[in-house]
Structure formats: structure tokens, C-alpha cells
Amino acid sequence: MRDRTRSYTTDLPRIGLPFLVNMRRRLTELSPGMQISCTTESGVLYTSRHADGYAMTINGVTRVIRTTITQAGYGIRQWYACPHCVKRVAKLYIGRKDIACRECWKLHYKSQSGDKLDRMRMSIRRQRYAIWGNNDLTNNLFNRPNLFPKPKGMRWETFNRRLARLMQYELAYWRAFSPVVERITGALKRKVSLI
Known part of the structure; x- marks a missing residue:
């Protein structure tokens, strides 16, 4: 059997757009400067409001996560902006000390193999x-x-x-x-x- 050479999207915990909606709702209920936390396989992820987005901290490393919106039919669609490549993405993947999109982590879908x-x-x-x-x-x-x-x-x-x-x-x-x-x-x- 061949050794596995690819990393897959299922290898890392991820946050999608439902997480963004829940996070926004919970952060508006908190006073400024407060954080919410959730436990992931990579560690505890702390989220707080930031001047132009959100600050997410995993194992001591903080990244500013910005969001963007696009027109979708009669409504709008929200996206994350990857903190590294600034690409518009629907999911961010959480590593031990960083948060990034699938392409920055060089992750593949299992169906690609x-x-x-x-x-x-x-x-x-x-x-x-x-x-x-x-x-x-x-x-x-x-x-x-x-x-x-x-x-x-x-x-x-x-x-x-x-x-x-x-x-x-x-x-x-x-x-x-x-x-x-x-x-x-x-x-x-x-x-x-x-x-």
C-alpha cells in the first residue's frame, strides 16, 4: 500500500459560515473586550471583536479575521477573508497555531484522490x-x-x-x-x- 502523501480537509477542524452567524450573535450580546471560546481538536479557539473584523486566537497565536459580503440573488452572502492570502472563502481551517483557508494549508478533498x-x-x-x-x-x-x-x-x-x-x-x-x-x-x- 502506498504511503499517504496528501493532507485532506477532514484532517483539520474548520469553521464555516454558520459559525460566523452564531459568533456574531453571541458577540453582540457581550460587552466590548469580552471573548467567546469553543474547543476544537487543535485547541481552544478564542474569538473577540476587532476594529475591522474579528480576532481569533488559537494556542497563543492571534489572527485578525475579516469578513466580506457579495450580492446573491435578492440577498447577500457572507464570506471569510483568509488572513494569509486574503482570498474570499466559505470555510477556514484551524491548525495548532494558525487559521487559514484550504489552499494556504495545501489541503485536498478526499474525492480528488x-x-x-x-x-x-x-x-x-x-x-x-x-x-x-x-x-x-x-x-x-x-x-x-x-x-x-x-x-x-x-x-x-x-x-x-x-x-x-x-x-x-x-x-x-x-x-x-x-x-x-x-x-x-x-x-x-x-x-x-x-x-
């Missing part, structure tokens, strides 16, 4: 979750989706269209996966015949 079959499995699960939700029945790819019931409230036309697309995609997946199964079973047959 997957092969074609991994991406196909993710797509199948995503389609299944969109129809039936995330549960043990839909997680197991050996369970045939044409035996699953129609979800309550979904139109038959929509259900049949989504199910047909899913069945077609699963058929393509099993065709692509069959050489892998044949390689494995062929190796087992050879081992059994040698014994």
Missing part, C-alpha cells in the same frame, strides 16, 4: 440520498433501488424519472466494477487450485 469507481459510488449514493435519504438501506450498494418504496410526497413522474436515471447509472457502475471482481475471484480460484 478517488478513482473512477470511487466517484461513481459517490454519485450513486448522492442520487439515492436525494430520493430516499441517508440510511442503512440506501448506503449498501448491493440493495437494489427498484425494490425501495416511493417516498411519500414525491410525484410518481419525478420518482420514475429519478429511479430510471439511478438504475442506468448503477448498471454502468456494475459493468465497470465487474473486471475488478473477476480479477479478485480469479486470484482466489488460482490460490484454491494450488492448495
